[in-house]
Amino acid sequence: MISPRTSHQQGHQRKFLVVIDETPECERAVLYAAQRAEHTGGMVVLLYVISPAEFQHWLGVESIMRAEKEEEARATLSRFVDRARAVAKVDPETVIREGTRSEEIRQLIDEDAEIAILVLAAGTGSDGPGPLVSSIASASGGFHIPVTIVPGDLSDEEIAGLA
Secondary structure, eight states: OOOOOOTTSTTOOOEEEEEEOSOTTHHHHHHHHHHHHHHHTOEEEEEEEEOGGGGOSOHHHHHHHHHHHHHHHHHHHHHHHHHHHHHSSOOOEEEEEESOHHHHHHHHHHHOTTEEEEEEEEOOSTTOSOHHHHHHHTOTTOOSSOEEEEETTOOHHHHHHHO
16 A cells, blocks of 8 residues: 655655665765755755675674674664765755665655655666666666656766756
C-alpha cells in the first residue's frame, strides 16, 4: 500500500532523501539536495545503510564489527551533514539502517510521508551510472516518489545553478 505524501500539506515540509555511501558522486547528490531544499523551504534526510552481510561472524566478533560499522556510519553522515550546512541553510536529518539498501530506502519512504524526492548522483566512470542508480532504476514496484539523478561530473557552481 502506498502511503500518501504529506509534504504538500500545511505544516509539513518536503524532504529530499539522499542515500549516503562512499562513492565519489555521493557528494554531488548531497549538494544538490541541500541547495534545492534551501531554495524551496524543504529539508534533507541523509540515509546510511549498513549491509547485514558484513556481520557473518561469531557473535563476539559480530557485535564488535556492528559497533565499528555504526561508528563509521555516524562519522560519514557527520561529514556530509557538515558539507550540506556549508553550502546551504539546512540542518539535515540522519538515519542509519541495517539491511538491504533498496528495501531500507523503500521502508523509510513508506514510514516518512514527508519524503517527496529521492536524490541520487550518477557515477562518471566507464562502468555505468553506479550500483545504487542501477539498482534503483531496475527496482520492481519503484519508490512511488520522483527520483532525481544528478550527473556526477557537475561542478559545485553547476549544481548551484540547477538547484
